[in-house]
Amino acid sequence: MSLPTDTTHDLAIDSRAADSEMDEVEERAPKRRRISNYADSTPPAPFSDYIVLAHARYTDIATCPWLPTGSDGTFLAVSVRDVTRCERGYEVGLAGGKWAREKRFLTEDLPPDDMRILEDARKLDSVARYKHPAALPLACTHAFLRQNGQNVTLEISILWQDTVALRDKVDPALLEILAKYMPPTRPISPDFVQWEPRQFYDNVHVPEKSEANSAELKIPALESTLFPFQRRAVRWLLAREGVAEQADGSFQARQGTPSDQSLHGFEKHITCSGETCFVSHALGVASTDLAAVRQHFVAPKGGVLADEMGLGKTLEVIALMCLHPRPTQLVKPSGLLPSSATLIITPPSILEQWKSEIQEHAPSLRVYHYQGLSSFKKSGESYLESLVDQDVVLTTYNVIAKEVHYVSEKPDRNLRNKKTREKPPKSPLTQISWWRVCLDEAQMVESGVSAAATVARLIPRDHAWAVTGTPLRKGHRDLFGLLLFLRYAPWCRSPRLWDRLVTYHRPLLRDMLGEVVMRHSKDFVREDLRLPPQNRHTITIPFTPIEEQHYTQLFQDLCEDLDLDRTGAPLTDEWDPESPAVVEKMRTWLTRLRQTCLHPEVGGRNRRALGRKTDGPLRTVEEVLDVMIDQHEGQLRTAQRARLMAKLRRGQLKENAKAGKEALQIFQEAYNESLVVVRECHTQYDQARLSLGVNKEQGAVSKEKEVDEEANLRLSTLNARVRSALETHHIACFFMANAFFQLKSVHPPESDEFQQIEEKETAAYEKAKSIRGELLKGVTRHVNKLVTTVRANLAGGCTQIPIMEAPTGLGGIESKKIFEKLHLFCEAMNVQAEQFHALQKKMADFLGQALIDEDEGVELQGDEYESSTKHQDEMYAYMEALRALLADRNEAISGQENMLIKQEMKQFLSVAKEGEGPAPDVMLRLLAEREQKRVKASEFGSLRGIVAQLRQMVSSLQWQEGNNQNRASHELAILERLLKHMQQLGAAQVKALTALEQDVNHFRDTMNSRLEYYRALQKLSDQVAPYREDSIGQLLDDRLYQSFLADEMRLQQKIDSISAKLRYLVHMKADDSKSTAPRVCLICTDQFEVGAMTSCGHSFCKECVMLWYSQHHNCPVCKTRIPPNGFYDITYKPAEIAVQAESPSTSTTSSPGARSERQHNQSIYSDISTTMLNQIKNVDIRGPSYGSKIDFLCRHLMWLREHDPGSKSIIFSQYREFIDVIALAFQAVKISCTRIDVKNGTEKFKSDPSVECFLLHAKAHSTGLNLVIANHVFLCEPLINTAIELQAIARVHRIGQHRSTNVWMYLVADTVEESIYDISVTRRLAHMRSNSSSGGGGEDDNDTKGKGKRKSTTALASAGQSGTNTPRSDNALRENAIDAANSMELQAADLSRLLTAGKSGGEMVDKEDLWGCLFGRINRRDGASGLSALAESQPANTEVGRFLRAEAATGRATQSRELS
Known part of the structure; x- marks a missing residue:
C-alpha cells in the first residue's frame, strides 16, 4: 500500500500579521536572533532516530517577521497549535520557541490529506518542547519555518519512536494516527461482543488429519502404542519445541532463520525515507530493527496442550519426553546446572497417577518425587546433582507454593556493622536449567498471581507446557495466567495489554490461539479412539x-414464600421475577428441594427445619417421620392458641360493651375448648415422660435410664406446649370469673341469683388460682426450697461473728503502742459485726415472707409485679449493703481491697443522690452507716498487717535477747503471747468470714428466685389485663369484632388442614409400610389405591367420600362432623x-x-x-x-x-x-x-x-x-x-x-x-x-x-x-x-x-x-x-x-x- 508522499502548498500571510501585535514582535526581533531559537531541518537528537510517518511542505509564504530578513536557509522550530476553518479557508496557528503568542496564517485551499497532517500535528507535542527529555514521547511532530529569500516554507513531519520497548498504556489517539499512515492489513475496530469460551475452542489448533501426520512414530523408550490423533498431537508438540521430523523418522532441531510471517501481529511497511519498518498496531510498536523484533516478540517454545478430558494428554507428554531429550551440544546456561529432566508440576491428588503411568508406558525413564526445600537443606549439593540426573521430576502445586520466598535473590543490605549471616536457602528448582517444565491441570495457575503461579513462572527452562482439559473457566483473563507461565511476550506483559488484544484485535487473537493452543475433542477423534461402549x-x-x-x-412452603400457586403462576400483580430477592429465594428453595430428594437432612436449612441445630447422627426415614409429626403438632398447638386468643379478644370486646351474657358464653366456649387442648398436651407429655423413664413428681430423668440430648429436647418441647395451653386455659378461666363478677353486680346482694353467680365466680377464681399454681409450680418450688432454708437458718440462728477480744494488759515499753492499736481495732470490728448481724436479720425477714398468690384469699389485682417492686428494691438495697460490709470486713482482716465493690458502691451512691436506683433513701442511709462504721485501713490498718508488724518486732527482740539484754527478754515474752493470741483471733475471723460469704450468696440466690417468681406472676397478670380499657362502657366496635371473627374462621380452617395432615402422618407411623394388603373403602367395600383420609382418621376411596360429603357433613363411620378442610389425599399405589x-x-x-x-x-x-x-x-x-x-x-x-x-x-x-x-x-x-x-x-x-x-x-x-x-x-x-x-x-x-x-x-x-x-x-x-x-x-x-x-x-x-x-x-x-x-x-x-x-x-x-x-x-x-x-x-x-x-x-x- 502506498504511503503519503511529501506535499507542497502555498500559504499566504494573514493580514493580521501587520497589526500592532506584529509590530511589537518586529521591535523585539533582534533579541531573538540567538542560535538556540533556531533549528536544523533534521530533528534534534534523540528524535533523529524516530520513524517519519508523514511529511508535508508548504511554500510561497511571504517574509515572516519571526525570521531575520536576508538570511536564506535559516530555520525556526515551531509547533502547530490549531487549525480552524474560516471564510477565506483555514487558519493555521503556529507558536515558535519561547514565544508565548500564537501567529495565524491563512491558506485558501487545503486538500483532505494535508488537512489530516495538520490536524494530527496539532494533537501531538512538538520536539521543541523536549530539550533534555527524561521520557521520550511515543509520537511527536517536527515542524519548522525555513527562510528562502523573501519566501518562507513551513515543513511538518510526524514522527514515531523506533523501538521495541512496550508501553503499558498507549493513548488510543496515537494508535489512530499510526493506523492512518501505516494502515493495517486487517481492520481495527472494537469488538464489544462479550468474549465466550466457545470462541476460544473454535480457534484452537487441530492437527491435520493426513496420512503423513498420523503415521507411526519411532519411540523406542515408549512401550505403549499411540492412537492416530495422539501421534498427530505429539508431532505438533515437537514442532512447537523447534524440532522437525526427518525422512528416516528421526527428529532434529529446525535450522534457519524464522520468516517474517512468524511474527504474529507485526506487518511490514515502507517509511517515507524508504526504510523497511515492522509495525504492530495492537502493541503500538514500530521498529526498523528486524532482529530486535524477533528477539523480543517470538512465540515461546511450548504451548498449551488442551485435549478434552480422557484423551491421553499424559501419554502424549510422556511420548514427547522420550522423543526430544536435551541435546548434549547445547550451550550451558551461566550460573545454572543444565538438566535434561522434565519438571512436572501436578495437583497432589494425581501425583501418584503420574508415577504409575510413567512406569507403565515408559519404565526406562528415571522418575524422582521432589517434596520440598527440606530435603535440599539436608543433602545440599548432592541433592541438586540427583535432581539433574533424573529424566522426570514430579512435584505438586502445594510444594512449590511454599517456596515462593526462596526463588529470587535477596538484596544485600549495607549495614554499618556488618554481621556474618548465613544466606537464606534458595529453592533447588530455580538453580537448575530444566529442559522442560510442564504444568498439569494448568487451570490452577490461571490467575497468574498465586504463589504457585509465581514460582512456576520463575523456574528456568527451555520449553514450557501447560496441560489442561479445561483451559477456560470464565473468560479471556483465564488465558492470561497461562501466557504468563509460557512467557509469551508481549501479551503476558500486563492484563491491560491482553484486554486490548481481545477487544480490538480479535483476528490477531485467533491467529495466536491457533499457534500455541492445541485441542482434540472426543467427537472429533472417535474414529481413532474406539473406546468401549x-x-x-x-x-x-x-x-x-x-x-x-x-x-x-416443602413445595407448599415454597409456593407460600414466593406468592405463587402450585403451577408457578403469580398470586399478586406486584410479583417481579427479576427482583434479586425473588431470584435468591427461588435459588434457595430449589437447593432445598434438590437436597431433600437425596435425604431430608442434607443441607443446613433442611437440618434446621427438622430441628437439628448442630450436626448429629443421621436420621432414618422413620425418625424423620417422628420429627414431621412433632412439627405438625407444634403448628397445630400454635394455631389453636391463636384461634382461642382471637375468641377471647372477641369476648373482651363484648365485655367492654356491657354485653355480659354474650361475653360469658364466649369465655365459657373458650374455656371448654382450651380444656380439651390442655388434656391432649398433658397426655402427650405424660406418655413421653413415661417412655423416657422420667419421675412424675420431680420431672427429672431417672437414674436407671439415661436420656440423650434429643430426648430431653423433645420432653422440654412437650412441657412448653403444656405450659402454653395452660396459659390460654388460665386466661379463659379468669375472664369467665370476671364475667360472673359483672353479672352478679346487676342483682341485689341478698337475691338467690346473686348468691348463685357469686358461687360460680368464686369457683372460677379458685380454678384460675389452681391453674396459676400449676404454671408457677416449678419456680415456686425453687423459691420455697430456698425460703425454707432461710427460715431454718433463722430458727437455728444466723452465722455468728466471733467477738474480737483485745489482749489484756498494757504491754511493755516497746509494745504499748501496738496494744493500744489492737484495742481500737477490735472495738471497731465488733461494732461492724453488730451492723452486719442487723443487716443479716433484716434480709432474713425479707426473704422469709410468703409469696403473693400463695396466701389464701389473695387474688390477682393486675399489679403484682409493681406491688412487689418496693419490697424488692428495699431488699436489693440491703443486699448490696450486706455485700459491701462483707467486702469491708474482708479488707480489714486480709488487707486486700475489693475494687469491684468499691466501684459499684460509688455508682450506687451517685445514682441514689439523684433519687434514682433501687430505694434511694434506704440506699443512702445504709451506705452512710457503712461508711461511719467502716474499719478504715488508713486509720486502723488490717489484722494481717498488725500480725506482720508483731512478727517484725519479735524478730528484732530475739536478736536483742541474743545479746543478753534482759529487757528484751521480757518484751519478747509479752509479744510472743500477743502474737499467738492474734493468730488465733485471725483464724477464727477468717473461718467466720467464709461462712458469712456463703450466707450472703444464699441470700442473693433466694432474692433472685423470688424476683423470677414475681416476673412469672406478672406475665400471667399481663395476660389477663383488660383489652382496650378506653372502650369500656362504649358501643361495640363491630369492625374489630368481625376482624377477630374472621381470624377465628381462618385459623379454624388452618387447624382442620393441619389436623388432617397430622392424622395421616400418625396413620403412616402406625401403618405397616411393608404391608401389601389391599385397602377397602368402608362405603362401597371396594379396594382402592387413591383415597382420602378424614381428620378423625378414617379412610375411603375419594369418589365415595366426596359424594357422601355432598349430602352429609360427618364421617360415615363415627359420625364426627368433618370441616371442609378435614380431608387429606392419600395413595396406596405401589411404587x-x-x-x-x-x-x-x-x-x-x-x-x-x-x-x-x-x-x-x-x-x-x-x-x-x-x-x-x-x-x-x-x-x-x-x-x-x-x-x-x-x-x-x-x-x-x-x-x-x-x-x-x-x-x-x-x-x-x-x-x-x-x-x-x-x-x-x-x-x-x-x-x-x-x-x-x-x-x-x-x-x-x-x-x-x-x-x-x-x-x-x-x-x-x-x-x-x-x-x-x-x-x-x-x-x-x-x-x-x-x-x-x-x-x-x-x-x-x-x-x-x-x-x-x-x-x-x-x-x-x-x-x-x-x-x-x-x-x-x-x-x-x-x-x-x-x-x-x-x-x-x-x-x-x-x-x-x-x-x-x-x-x-x-x-x-x-x-x-x-x-x-x-x-x-x-x-x-x-x-x-x-x-x-x-x-x-x-x-x-x-x-x-x-x-x-x-x-x-x-x-x-x-x-x-x-x-x-x-x-x-x-x-x-x-x-x-x-x-x-x-x-x-x-x-x-x-x-x-x-x-x-x-x-x-x-x-x-x-x-x-x-x-x-
Whole structure:
C-alpha cells in the first residue's frame, strides 16, 4: 500500500500579521536572533532516530517577521497549535520557541490529506518542547519555518519512536494516527461482543488429519502404542519445541532463520525515507530493527496442550519426553546446572497417577518425587546433582507454593556493622536449567498471581507446557495466567495489554490461539479412539410416603414464600421475577428441594427445619417421620392458641360493651375448648415422660435410664406446649370469673341469683388460682426450697461473728503502742459485726415472707409485679449493703481491697443522690452507716498487717535477747503471747468470714428466685389485663369484632388442614409400610389405591367420600362432623421404579412404570428388561431405611457384587454433605468405600480389591484423575450443568478403559429432578440440532486443520459411512452426536460459575432456568401452557430420533454415491 508522499502548498500571510501585535514582535526581533531559537531541518537528537510517518511542505509564504530578513536557509522550530476553518479557508496557528503568542496564517485551499497532517500535528507535542527529555514521547511532530529569500516554507513531519520497548498504556489517539499512515492489513475496530469460551475452542489448533501426520512414530523408550490423533498431537508438540521430523523418522532441531510471517501481529511497511519498518498496531510498536523484533516478540517454545478430558494428554507428554531429550551440544546456561529432566508440576491428588503411568508406558525413564526445600537443606549439593540426573521430576502445586520466598535473590543490605549471616536457602528448582517444565491441570495457575503461579513462572527452562482439559473457566483473563507461565511476550506483559488484544484485535487473537493452543475433542477423534461402549441409564425412583409428604410440604412452603400457586403462576400483580430477592429465594428453595430428594437432612436449612441445630447422627426415614409429626403438632398447638386468643379478644370486646351474657358464653366456649387442648398436651407429655423413664413428681430423668440430648429436647418441647395451653386455659378461666363478677353486680346482694353467680365466680377464681399454681409450680418450688432454708437458718440462728477480744494488759515499753492499736481495732470490728448481724436479720425477714398468690384469699389485682417492686428494691438495697460490709470486713482482716465493690458502691451512691436506683433513701442511709462504721485501713490498718508488724518486732527482740539484754527478754515474752493470741483471733475471723460469704450468696440466690417468681406472676397478670380499657362502657366496635371473627374462621380452617395432615402422618407411623394388603373403602367395600383420609382418621376411596360429603357433613363411620378442610389425599399405589437406558444395543422389552412423557425413541433411549429391576428391588438390606435413593443405591451395589463380581463404582453427587450421608449409610450396610479427600484414598481404591466404591463430590479437585479401574458411575442426582456431570464420567470413560462402562443417573419421580433432567437433555439436543444446521455445507475431515472450527455433523456423517443401515452405524452416529453435544456444552459453560461458594454448596443455576426447574415438570404434566418455553417444547426423544434418522439417511446416500 502506498504511503503519503511529501506535499507542497502555498500559504499566504494573514493580514493580521501587520497589526500592532506584529509590530511589537518586529521591535523585539533582534533579541531573538540567538542560535538556540533556531533549528536544523533534521530533528534534534534523540528524535533523529524516530520513524517519519508523514511529511508535508508548504511554500510561497511571504517574509515572516519571526525570521531575520536576508538570511536564506535559516530555520525556526515551531509547533502547530490549531487549525480552524474560516471564510477565506483555514487558519493555521503556529507558536515558535519561547514565544508565548500564537501567529495565524491563512491558506485558501487545503486538500483532505494535508488537512489530516495538520490536524494530527496539532494533537501531538512538538520536539521543541523536549530539550533534555527524561521520557521520550511515543509520537511527536517536527515542524519548522525555513527562510528562502523573501519566501518562507513551513515543513511538518510526524514522527514515531523506533523501538521495541512496550508501553503499558498507549493513548488510543496515537494508535489512530499510526493506523492512518501505516494502515493495517486487517481492520481495527472494537469488538464489544462479550468474549465466550466457545470462541476460544473454535480457534484452537487441530492437527491435520493426513496420512503423513498420523503415521507411526519411532519411540523406542515408549512401550505403549499411540492412537492416530495422539501421534498427530505429539508431532505438533515437537514442532512447537523447534524440532522437525526427518525422512528416516528421526527428529532434529529446525535450522534457519524464522520468516517474517512468524511474527504474529507485526506487518511490514515502507517509511517515507524508504526504510523497511515492522509495525504492530495492537502493541503500538514500530521498529526498523528486524532482529530486535524477533528477539523480543517470538512465540515461546511450548504451548498449551488442551485435549478434552480422557484423551491421553499424559501419554502424549510422556511420548514427547522420550522423543526430544536435551541435546548434549547445547550451550550451558551461566550460573545454572543444565538438566535434561522434565519438571512436572501436578495437583497432589494425581501425583501418584503420574508415577504409575510413567512406569507403565515408559519404565526406562528415571522418575524422582521432589517434596520440598527440606530435603535440599539436608543433602545440599548432592541433592541438586540427583535432581539433574533424573529424566522426570514430579512435584505438586502445594510444594512449590511454599517456596515462593526462596526463588529470587535477596538484596544485600549495607549495614554499618556488618554481621556474618548465613544466606537464606534458595529453592533447588530455580538453580537448575530444566529442559522442560510442564504444568498439569494448568487451570490452577490461571490467575497468574498465586504463589504457585509465581514460582512456576520463575523456574528456568527451555520449553514450557501447560496441560489442561479445561483451559477456560470464565473468560479471556483465564488465558492470561497461562501466557504468563509460557512467557509469551508481549501479551503476558500486563492484563491491560491482553484486554486490548481481545477487544480490538480479535483476528490477531485467533491467529495466536491457533499457534500455541492445541485441542482434540472426543467427537472429533472417535474414529481413532474406539473406546468401549458406554451405557447410560436413567432410573426414576419413587419417594416413600414419608419422603413424599415431606417434599410436598416443602413445595407448599415454597409456593407460600414466593406468592405463587402450585403451577408457578403469580398470586399478586406486584410479583417481579427479576427482583434479586425473588431470584435468591427461588435459588434457595430449589437447593432445598434438590437436597431433600437425596435425604431430608442434607443441607443446613433442611437440618434446621427438622430441628437439628448442630450436626448429629443421621436420621432414618422413620425418625424423620417422628420429627414431621412433632412439627405438625407444634403448628397445630400454635394455631389453636391463636384461634382461642382471637375468641377471647372477641369476648373482651363484648365485655367492654356491657354485653355480659354474650361475653360469658364466649369465655365459657373458650374455656371448654382450651380444656380439651390442655388434656391432649398433658397426655402427650405424660406418655413421653413415661417412655423416657422420667419421675412424675420431680420431672427429672431417672437414674436407671439415661436420656440423650434429643430426648430431653423433645420432653422440654412437650412441657412448653403444656405450659402454653395452660396459659390460654388460665386466661379463659379468669375472664369467665370476671364475667360472673359483672353479672352478679346487676342483682341485689341478698337475691338467690346473686348468691348463685357469686358461687360460680368464686369457683372460677379458685380454678384460675389452681391453674396459676400449676404454671408457677416449678419456680415456686425453687423459691420455697430456698425460703425454707432461710427460715431454718433463722430458727437455728444466723452465722455468728466471733467477738474480737483485745489482749489484756498494757504491754511493755516497746509494745504499748501496738496494744493500744489492737484495742481500737477490735472495738471497731465488733461494732461492724453488730451492723452486719442487723443487716443479716433484716434480709432474713425479707426473704422469709410468703409469696403473693400463695396466701389464701389473695387474688390477682393486675399489679403484682409493681406491688412487689418496693419490697424488692428495699431488699436489693440491703443486699448490696450486706455485700459491701462483707467486702469491708474482708479488707480489714486480709488487707486486700475489693475494687469491684468499691466501684459499684460509688455508682450506687451517685445514682441514689439523684433519687434514682433501687430505694434511694434506704440506699443512702445504709451506705452512710457503712461508711461511719467502716474499719478504715488508713486509720486502723488490717489484722494481717498488725500480725506482720508483731512478727517484725519479735524478730528484732530475739536478736536483742541474743545479746543478753534482759529487757528484751521480757518484751519478747509479752509479744510472743500477743502474737499467738492474734493468730488465733485471725483464724477464727477468717473461718467466720467464709461462712458469712456463703450466707450472703444464699441470700442473693433466694432474692433472685423470688424476683423470677414475681416476673412469672406478672406475665400471667399481663395476660389477663383488660383489652382496650378506653372502650369500656362504649358501643361495640363491630369492625374489630368481625376482624377477630374472621381470624377465628381462618385459623379454624388452618387447624382442620393441619389436623388432617397430622392424622395421616400418625396413620403412616402406625401403618405397616411393608404391608401389601389391599385397602377397602368402608362405603362401597371396594379396594382402592387413591383415597382420602378424614381428620378423625378414617379412610375411603375419594369418589365415595366426596359424594357422601355432598349430602352429609360427618364421617360415615363415627359420625364426627368433618370441616371442609378435614380431608387429606392419600395413595396406596405401589411404587414402581422406571428405567430408561441409553445403550449401544436396543431392546424391545418394556419397563413397567415407565413414564409416558419419557418414552424416548429406541434409537437412542430404549427400555431395558424388568428382570434386573426386580432383582435389585428384591435385594435385602439389613438395618433402618435412610431414604428411597440411598436404599436403592445400596441394593444396586449389592446386586453388582453378585452379577458383576470385582467391579468398582464411582458415586458422584454435587453435595459434599450427601457424600457424608452415603458414607454413613454404606458403613451401616457393610459396603466398603473410600473418597478423594481421605489420605491415600485414590490409591486405596485402585489397589485394594475389597474397596468397592469411590465417593466423589463436585468440589473435589478431581480433574485429571484416572479411575479406569471402575466401570460404573452413579450420578445421585441430575445436573443442569452438563460440565459437572462430565467431570465425573470422564474419570472412567477415557483412554485406558477396556470394559464397557455404565452410567446410572438416579431421579426421583414428580420432583424438580425430572425438570432439571429435561432441561439438561434439551440443551444437549439443541447443540446437536445446531451442529446439524451449521454443518450443512460439509467439509471433509482431511481438510480440517489449523483452526478448531470442528464440523461435528461431518464427523457424524463420516461415522455413519462405515456400512449400510446397521446397528453399529446408528450407534456410532448416536455416540458421535452425544459426544459433540457434550463437548459443546462443556465449551460453552462458564466453569467459574458452575458451583456456588462454600463447602456445602452445589451447582449454580442461572436465574433463567429457576422457574423451569421448579415448575416446568408440573406444567407439562398438567398440560399448562404459556408459562415457559420449556413447557411448550416437544418431547426430547422425538427430536433426537428425527435428527439421527436424517443423519443416517444422509450418510447412506453419500456412501452410495461414492460407491457408484
